[in-house]
Amino acid sequence: MDDALQDHPGRTGGTVPRADHAADDLAEVRGLAAWVPAAVADRAPAVTVIGDAMLDGWWSGTIERFCREAPAPVVDITRRDYAAGGAANTAMNLAALGAHVRMCGLIGTDDAGRRLRGILEDAGVDTTHLLQDPRVGTTTKYRILGGDQVMLRLDDTQDGLPASALTALAATVQGSVAGADAVVVCDYGSGALGDEVRAALGRALGAEPGPLVVVDAHDTAAWSELAPDIVTPNAQEAAQVLDVRLDPRSDRAATVADRRDDLLAATNAAAVVVTLDRDGTVLLGQDGEEHRTWARPATERQASGAGDTFVATLTAARAAGLPLTTSLDLAQAAADVVVHRPGTSVCTTADLTGHLQQVADTALTTQELLRRVEEDRAAGKRIVLTNGCFDVLHRGHTRSLNQAKQLGDVLVVALNDDAGVRRLKGPDRPINPIADRAGIIASLSCVDYVTVFTTDTLVPLIELLRPDVYAKGGDYTAQMLEEAPAVEACGGRVSILDYVPERSTAAVVRRIRSASGGEGAP
Numbered sequence: 001m002d003d004a005l006q007d008h009p010g011r012t013g014g015t016v017p018r019a020d021h022a023a024d025d026l027a028e029v030r031g032l033a034a035w036v037p038a039a040v041a042d043r044a045p046a047v048t049v050i051g052d053a054m055l056d057g058w059w060s061g062t063i064e065r066f067c068r069e070a071p072a073p074v075v076d077i078t079r080r081d082y083a084a085g086g087a088a089n090t091a092m093n094l095a096a097l098g099a100h101v102r103m104c105g106l107i108g109t110d111d112a113g114r115r116l117r118g119i120l121e122d123a124g125v126d127t128t129h130l131l132q133d134p135r136v137g138t139t140t141k142y143r144i145l146g147g148d149q150v151m152l153r154l155d156d157t158q159d160g161l162p163a164s165a166l167t168a169l170a171a172t173v174q175g176s177v178a179g180a181d182a183v184v185v186c187d188y189g190s191g192a193l194g195d196e197v198r199a200a201l202g203r204a205l206g207a208e209p210g211p212l213v214v215v216d217a218h219d220t221a222a223w224s225e226l227a228p229d230i231v232t233p234n235a236q237e238a239a240q241v242l243d244v245r246l247d248p249r250s251d252r253a254a255t256v257a258d259r260r261d262d263l264l265a266a267t268n269a270a271a272v273v274v275t276l277d278r279d280g281t282v283l284l285g286q287d288g289e290e291h292r293t294w295a296r297p298a299t300e301r302q303a304s305g306a307g308d309t310f311v312a313t314l315t316a317a318r319a320a321g322l323p324l325t326t327s328l329d330l331a332q333a334a335a336d337v338v339v340h341r342p343g344t345s346v347c348t349t350a351d352l353t354g355h356l357q358q359v360a361d362t363a364l365t366t367q368e369l370l371r372r373v374e375e376d377r378a379a380g381k382r383i384v385l386t387n388g389c390f391d392v393l394h395r396g397h398t399r400s401l402n403q404a405k406q407l408g409d410v411l412v413v414a415l416n417d418d419a420g421v422r423r424l425k426g427p428d429r430p431i432n433p434i435a436d437r438a439g440i441i442a443s444l445s446c447v448d449y450v451t452v453f454t455t456d457t458l459v460p461l462i463e464l465l466r467p468d469v470y471a472k473g474g475d476y477t478a479q480m481l482e483e484a485p486a487v488e489a490c491g492g493r494v495s496i497l498d499y500v501p502e503r504s505t506a507a508v509v510r511r512i513r514s515a516s517g518g519e520g521a522p
Contacts, residue, residue, distance in 0.1 A: 026321040031393040032329055032443035033436070036322070037352040040330075041098025045319035048177045049094065050201065051087030051186025051193065051216075053105040053130065055112045055119075056304065056344040057142035058083070063151075075146045083344035084119045085141055087186030089305045090216070093312035093334075094184075095123045096348040099319075104129040104176035106161065106169045106192045112138035129176035133165040139190060143304075148342075161191050170200035177204045180211045182319040184311060185228075187217035202226060212319050215269070216311045224268035230318070231269040232311050238274045241266045253282040253292060260284040271324060273314070275307060280445060283328050291325045292402050293332035293445040295339075305344045310335040313347065325398060332445045333359075356443050363438040363450045369412065370464060372449060382408030385467035387458050389421045390437050391430040396473070398444065400497045404471040405446035407495055412449045413441050414461055420454060459486045466490040473497050 026039060061077040084092045091103045103125050107113040109132045116138060120127050137158040144152040169192060177183050183205070187193040202225060205213065213228040220231040221241050235256075239246045242259050246252045256263065256274045263272045263284060271285040276295075283291040313334035317327035334347040337355050364372070373383055386404045390397055390413070405411045415437055421430040430437065434452055442450045453461055462470065462483055470487040472494070484494050 027323065029322055029326050030395060030398055031440035032326065032333060032356055033440055034353050034357040036326075036330065037097070037349045037356070040317055040320040040322070041349045043320035044098050044100055045181040045316060046100045046102075046179060047094050047182045047184060047315060047319060048102045048104060048129075048180040048211075049087050049091040049184045049186060050104040050173065050176065050197070051090070051184070052139065052188040052190045053084070053088035053091075053103065053107055053116060053120075054086035054139040054141060055116045056083045056085035056089070057081070057140060058145065058343045059142060060145040060147075063146035073146055073151065075144055075151060077144075081343060082115055082119065083305075084116060084123075085305065085344055086139070086188055086308070087184075088116060088120060089308040089344060089346070090184060090186050090312045091120060091125050092123050093309045093346045094316055095125050096346040097313060097316045097334075097352070098349055099316050100126075102126040102129055102176050102180070104169075104172060106131050106133060106136055106165055108132060108136040108138040109134045110138055112140045112156075129172045131165070131169055131172060133162065133168070135162045136165055157190065166192065166194065166196050170196040173197060173200040174204040177201070177211065182212040182214065182315050184315050185213070185215045185217060185223060185226075186308075186311075187215070187219070187223070189218045193217075198223065198225070212315065214311065214315045214318075215267075216307075220269075220272075221266045224266065227268050227270075229270045230273060230314070230324075231267045231271075232273045232275060232307075232314070233267075234275045234307065235277070238263065238272075252276050252279060257282060257284060257290055260288075260290070273328065275310060280332060281310075281328065283325065285324075289399070291328060291398070292405065293328055294405065295332065295445070296336045306335045306339040309338045309347050313352075323395075325395070329443070329445055333443065336445075356439075359439065359442045362442050363415075363434075363452055366451060366461065366464065369449055369451045373410065373412065373465060376410045381410050382468040383410050383412065383465070384408035384469045384471055385412045385414065385458075385462065385465060386471040387414035387416070387453070388473070389416045389424065389430060390441055391421060391425070391432055393440055400471075400473050401441075401444060402446050403497045404469075404495075407469045407471055410448045411446060412451065412465065412467070413447050414451050414453050414458055415441065417452050417454050420456070423456070457482045459483055462486045462492075463490065467492050469493055469495050471495045471497055 058081040059077050060079045061075045063073045063075055065074050067074050087105055091101050094101045103120055107116060113132055117127050140156045142154040143150050213226055215223045215228040215231045217223055218237055220233045235246050235252055238256050242262055246255055273281055273283050275281050278295055280294040310331045314327050314331035317330045333355055334352055337347045337351050338345050384404050384407045418430055418434050438450050441447055463486055470492055487494050
């Protein structure tokens with residue numbers, strides 16, 4: 001899957017390359033460490049956002065009475081906050097992550113349009129290609145809050161845009177994408193990104209392999225002629241493309257994965273990322289592999305625009321050279337940051353770094369792990385346990401961990417301590433100490449808890465934890481595992497995961513040492 005964009009036929013029938021400036025150190029990153037967001041910002045990819053720019057308003061106040069003419073509360077407004085919304089929020093998030101951003105779209109000359117342009121420019125977004133037309137009303141979405149509760153949302157949109165304004169927008173597309181490392185299309189159905197703009201963008205991108213193209217649209221199939229690298233429909237949009245109903249109580253990820261070929265054919269994309277809100281995301285690529293992320297949703301949600309944050313982070317990471325699966329994990333982490341905040345907000349490089357650092361410090365003691373797992377079990381959740389050294393994380397590891405997560409509800413990963421790794425692998429291992437290994441594993445969205453064990457086998461922890469499923473990689477059999485009898489004695493079962501050939505830490509280490517002239521691992 002990490003090579004899906006390279007294998008996909010591009011606009012010439014050739015291949016779509018990774019971003020030209022992608023460095024090998026980022027291209028090999030398979031997990032999330034706290035330094036990754038800063039590395040993406042250092043690459044500073046040039047990204048053009050083309051789409052429906054909006055103004056979000058969050059007006060809050062107090063409620064002490066009901067109005068006399070209707071059974072409705074009266075909100076006495078005490079504060080008015082404004083933020084860039086829609087495609088403009090995607091641009092804001094990209095800028096906050098260190099990208100050089102151009103915003104291409106159509107807004108009005110009204111107060112909302114002037115306010116929106118000011119917000120973007122204050123964030124460092126280039127608004128040269130953000131056209132203002134006096135005949136256009138800037139789309140606004142105002143939320144009215146009474147205390148901490150959203151009471152009402154007022155959407156002010158315009159039906160029908162002047163043909164001359166659409167022609168002017170199409171004319172500015174080519175200049176907006178010139179020299180871009182990535183182009184993000186944010187089409188929310190306002191009518192601004194119709195046939196004329198789509199045709200102009202197709203001509204601007206040209207026949208030669210060009211920038212990374214990401215499409216976030218209500219109707220992703222409408223952009224199929226672009227042969228986009230990534231499309232990001234939500235569950236409802238994917239269901240529309242497939243002409244099916246996705247029951248939120250069902251396994252929606254499995255449903256869309258079963259229809260992979262139909263989604264890829266309809267969108268003509270190299271990869272489809274279906275966002276499933278509380279259920280995270282599923283990545284479906286041309287090579288038949290899939291990758292899941294799991295969300296950490298807020299219990300009480302007043303956030304808006306987490307999807308924009310997700311798309312922005314995915315684009316910035318991929319344009320900077322991160323593998324696609326790692327980009328997806330980083331995007332999920334960024335969405336987890338903003339979904340816990342009220343209003344329309346952005347995730348900055350510092351926010352994301354802090355979030356990953358916090359995750360890295362969360363390896364649990366055995367006692368704390370048992371306490372949390374008992375709470376999960378009392379809630380009816382199935383517990384999956386796996387273990388390993390996970391020294392230099394690679395694609396085989398992440399694929400196995402994703403598979404393990406899907407065997408239950410809560411995934412616990414037990415890591416060998418450094419002394420245990422030396423006993424298993426030799427005196428020159430581990431390459432990465434336990435704190436780094438724990439932090440990287442904990443940052444994966446499929447992992448719920450990380451703990452460290454010091455014994456030669458996992459039997460003592462299994463007897464305490466009593467997992468429903470014990471999962472191990474495909475280079476084992478159940479008969480080979482010393483832990484199998486202990487798992488079965490506590491009522492659990494052993495599950496052997498798929499084997500990923502030619503993917504091993506030892507092979508990665510050999511390549512590193514060979515590339516460095518045999519001087520030892522870094």
